[in-house]
Amino acid sequence: MVDTWERMQVVFRDTFDEDSLQLRPDMTAADVEAWDSLTHINLIVDIEREFKVRFTTAEVTGLKTVGDLAALVDKKRSAAS
Amino acid sequence: MTDLQPIAMDHASLLRESKRLDPAATRSKVRIALLSDAATQQFVPLLRTLFHRHGVHADLYEGPFDGIQLEALNPNSGLYRFQPDFIVMLNSIQALRAAFSQRNGDASAFIEERTRGIVEVWDTIQQHTTATLVQSTFAMPYERYFGNFDQKVPSSFYSVAAALNACIGQQVRSRAGVLINDVESIASWVGRREWFDDRFWDIAKSFCALPHMPLVAKNIVDIVMASRGRVVKCVVLDLDNTLWGGVIGDDGVDGIRLSAHGDGEAFYRLQAYLKELRNRGILLAVCSKNEMAAAVLPFDKHPDMLLQRSDITVFIANWIDKAENIRKIHDVLNIGFDSMVFLDDNPFERNLVRCLLPDVIVPELPEDPADYVRAISELNLFETTSFSGEDLKRAELYRVEADRREAQAAYASAEDFLQSLDMRIVVSRFDPFHLPRIAQLIQRSNQFNLTTHRYTEAECDALMNNPNVLPLYAKLSDRLGDHGLIGLIVMEPRGDELVIVDWLMSCRVLARGVEQYLMNLVVAEARQRNLTNVRGQYIRTAKNQMVEGFFSQFGFVQTGGDANRADWLLDCSTYQARETFISPAGELAATVHP
Numbered sequence: 001m002v003d004t005w006e007r008m009q010v011v012f013r014d015t016f017d018e019d020s021l022q023l024r025p026d027m028t029a030a031d032v033e034a035w036d037s038l039t040h041i042n043l044i045v046d047i048e049r050e051f052k053v054r055f056t057t058a059e060v061t062g063l064k065t066v067g068d069l070a071a072l073v074d075k076k077r078s079a080a081s
Numbered sequence: 082m083t084d085l086q087p088i089a090m091d092h093a094s095l096l097r098e099s100k101r102l103d104p105a106a107t108r109s110k111v112r113i114a115l116l117s118d119a120a121t122q123q124f125v126p127l128l129r130t131l132f133h134r135h136g137v138h139a140d141l142y143e144g145p146f147d148g149i150q151l152e153a154l155n156p157n158s159g160l161y162r163f164q165p166d167f168i169v170m171l172n173s174i175q176a177l178r179a180a181f182s183q184r185n186g187d188a189s190a191f192i193e194e195r196t197r198g199i200v201e202v203w204d205t206i207q208q209h210t211t212a213t214l215v216q217s218t219f220a221m222p223y224e225r226y227f228g229n230f231d232q233k234v235p236s237s238f239y240s241v242a243a244a245l246n247a248c249i250g251q252q253v254r255s256r257a258g259v260l261i262n263d264v265e266s267i268a269s270w271v272g273r274r275e276w277f278d279d280r281f282w283d284i285a286k287s288f289c290a291l292p293h294m295p296l297v298a299k300n301i302v303d304i305v306m307a308s309r310g311r312v313v314k315c316v317v318l319d320l321d322n323t324l325w326g327g328v329i330g331d332d333g334v335d336g337i338r339l340s341a342h343g344d345g346e347a348f349y350r351l352q353a354y355l356k357e358l359r360n361r362g363i364l365l366a367v368c369s370k371n372e373m374a375a376a377v378l379p380f381d382k383h384p385d386m387l388l389q390r391s392d393i394t395v396f397i398a399n400w401i402d403k404a405e406n407i408r409k410i411h412d413v414l415n416i417g418f419d420s421m422v423f424l425d426d427n428p429f430e431r432n433l434v435r436c437l438l439p440d441v442i443v444p445e446l447p448e449d450p451a452d453y454v455r456a457i458s459e460l461n462l463f464e465t466t467s468f469s470g471e472d473l474k475r476a477e478l479y480r481v482e483a484d485r486r487e488a489q490a491a492y493a494s495a496e497d498f499l500q501s502l503d504m505r506i507v508v509s510r511f512d513p514f515h516l517p518r519i520a521q522l523i524q525r526s527n528q529f530n531l532t533t534h535r536y537t538e539a540e541c542d543a544l545m546n547n548p549n550v551l552p553l554y555a556k557l558s559d560r561l562g563d564h565g566l567i568g569l570i571v572m573e574p575r576g577d578e579l580v581i582v583d584w585l586m587s588c589r590v591l592a593r594g595v596e597q598y599l600m601n602l603v604v605a606e607a608r609q610r611n612l613t614n615v616r617g618q619y620i621r622t623a624k625n626q627m628v629e630g631f632f633s634q635f636g637f638v639q640t641g642g643d644a645n646r647a648d649w650l651l652d653c654s655t656y657q658a659r660e661t662f663i664s665p666a667g668e669l670a671a672t673v674h675p
Contacts, residue, residue, distance in 0.1 A: 038285070
């Protein structure tokens with residue numbers, strides 16, 4: 001959806017406390033310093049709240065790239081609307 | 082006060098704030114150890130942030146995951162090396178559920194074994210430290226195996242969890258130094274459906290959904306702050322549209338809304354809530370913009386007025402600004418501004434008081450009076466770490482004190498008045514019966530407190546049993562009433578000196594000669610032990626300026642230190658006993674034993 005990427009960027013910047021963070025589709029946890037297993041959970045909770053969606057446990061643990069996450073959010077949003 | 086402003090309590094904001102804490106901006110420190118069978122990494126930054134908002138730097142120790150017993154039983158564990166002031170034990174329902182599904186015996190054996198395990202941890206820890214223990218309750222499980230019938234089956238997991246919570250409650254009642262962090266109460270307030278997020282238990286062993294974790298952290302902060310003396314002692318009440326609906330001066334007794342049923346029930350409910358607080362020992366005061374004659378009318382004439390005039394310790398109705406009146410109430414009661422809560426439906430008055438008396442706690446009140454009690458209760462303003470018979474008598478004590486002040490005016494001189502009081506004192510070594518009140522006084526006394534060491538009840542217990550220390554309490558009564566336990570002195574002979582380690586008194590009994598009586602006793606004690614000097618120390622806090630000159634008035638000479646920490650010495654041979662109008666209470670006269 002049109003605004004998914006933009007809103008995700010805001011969430012990422014907030015969650016990881018990094019104002020200049022620029023999302024790229026191929027970005028992974030290895031590319032963001034503050035992104036570890038602990039903050040991953042914070043990220044999921046923040047994304048869920050922002051888009052009013054809910055991920056399954058397998059989705060939470062299986063996500064690899066920011067692009068995957070955006071696609072998943074889009075899928076859930078369109079299913080909801 | 083800060084925690085009552087509309088400051089963000091959501092998980093994400095607290096987490097962000099935790100990265101910007103400035104230890105230099107804190108005024109004191111606390112060492113807290115966390116032991117849990119759930120993960121605590123998500124929890125620690127929240128605790129740190131909330132403590133920081135109270136001006137407290139929290140030094141935190143996280144025990145290894147699921148290592149509660151291990152840490153407690155091993156005398157060389159990181160827990161003991163850390164030397165915590167507080168040990169927080171978080172037992173999760175998720176871990177309990179896992180253990181329950183692997184039980185060997187029946188449910189009652191399981192309950193017994195689990196209770197024993199928890200209590201054993203307390204006992205072991207208390208053998209090694211004097212830290213205050215904070216034990217969580219179990220959030221009740223959401224699953225039902227028998228439907229409504231769960232309650233009728235003692236072996237259902239639901240009944241087992243409830244029984245364990247009841248056992249924990251029972252066990253802490255008889256134990257000093259163990260407090261309750263009632264996680265179940267918060268979980269049910271939030272609602273179990275929202276509270277649990279099993280995905281994050283599975284992935285990361287989080288004991289509840291992240292958005293609700295701040296409430297548990299706040300619980301712990303409230304407990305710790307209360308045991309460090311931050312307790313509310315008095316609620317100051319507005320009248321019109323707070324205690325009843327409408328304006329008494331305009332509407333008259335028949336026109337105001339106040340009723341046990343229906344219209345006006347919201348105000349009745351608030352009064353019932355306040356009445357219970359009053360019964361608990363919280364003082365109530367009235368501060369109203371009204372003519373006195375109108376303000377008292379509902380108290381005297383309205384059939385559904387639950388609060389009586391005798392429930393109100395100080396009653397002020399006039400047209401002066403409320404900050405000024407609260408200052409007056411503060412003077413009469415002799416308690417700190419930060420131990421006062423002000424309830425008023427009018428935002429203007431609330432803001433005025435916030436502005437002029439920033440230490441007074443001024444909660445936002447919701448627009449609808451139906452929500453008053455819920456909104457106030459949710460803030461958990463009345464946390465305490467002790468409750469004694471003295472609490473119940475407090476309001477009565479203050480009322481007697483008000484009478485005493487009136488009596489004072491009728492005598493020509495203060496001496497005549499003091500003499501007429503026929504004051505009787507009991508001074509005795511700490512004993513188990515008085516320990517709860519002793520610990521409470523130590524936690525609460527701010528102004529007349531020379532060193533402000535905040536001993537826990539367990540530490541008081543240790544002092545009581547230490548033969549090298551002389552820990553004394555003083556109880557005072559007079560013709561007009563009983564003041565109860567009003568002073569504490571802890572002394573220790575060192576070399577040729579008798580050292581006053583602590584000296585604190587309730588401000589209720591100032592200017593009566595109690596401190597003179599006690600100093601006579603201290604010097605007599607030193608002489609009896611052939612000690613040549615009495616040593617004292619004054620440690621400055623934000624509140625104890627009142628006793629800055631305490632030692633010098635008795636002829637002590639300052640020997641060192643600075644304005645914040647001054648050492649004082651008295652040569653016993655130069656001391657002249659001070660005159661007082663206090664005599665030892667009959668049969669307990671000679672109860673001071675070395």
